Amino acid sequence: MAIFPPRQPPPRIKLPPVPVSALPQTLLPTPLSRGIQLGAFAFATVLGCWVVIGITFYAVLIYDFGEKEHCFMPIRRWFDAQTSGLFTLSDRERAAFDPRVRTTPLPGAVERDNMVKTDRRTPIEYFKERENER
Numbered sequence: 001m002a003i004f005p006p007r008q009p010p011p012r013i014k015l016p017p018v019p020v021s022a023l024p025q026t027l028l029p030t031p032l033s034r035g036i037q038l039g040a041f042a043f044a045t046v047l048g049c050w051v052v053i054g055i056t057f058y059a060v061l062i063y064d065f066g067e068k069e070h071c072f073m074p075i076r077r078w079f080d081a082q083t084s085g086l087f088t089l090s091d092r093e094r095a096a097f098d099p100r101v102r103t104t105p106l107p108g109a110v111e112r113d114n115m116v117k118t119d120r121r122t123p124i125e126y127f128k129e130r131e132n133e134r
Contacts, residue, residue, distance in 0.1 A: 060072045
C-alpha cells in the first residue's frame, strides 16, 4: 500500500483592494437616469397589472372550459344578461340588414350570371395547363 503525502490546500490569491472611487455606492445617479429608472418601474408595474387583468377577464368570461358547469358559470350568466341588450337589433333593424328581404338592388351590384367565376384549380394544375398551351 502506497503512502501519499497529505494534500496541501491551494494557495490563496490576494486581489489588490478596489479603490473607493470605483465602488458603486460612491456614484450618485443623475436625475435623468433616476427618472428613467422610476419610469421604467412604473411602466412595468402598470403593464403587468393590465396583463393580469386581461388574462383574468379572458379566463372568466371567454375561455371555453367545456359544457360542464364550472365556477365561472354564474359570472358568465350575469355578464350575458347585462350585455344581451347591447348587441341586439330590433325587428326593423334586422329587416333592413337582411339580404334576403332586400327589394332594391344595391348601387353597383351585378347579377349572378355576369359575376366572375372563381378558379378552383390548384397552382400545379394551372401551370401544367399553361405548359401544355405552349
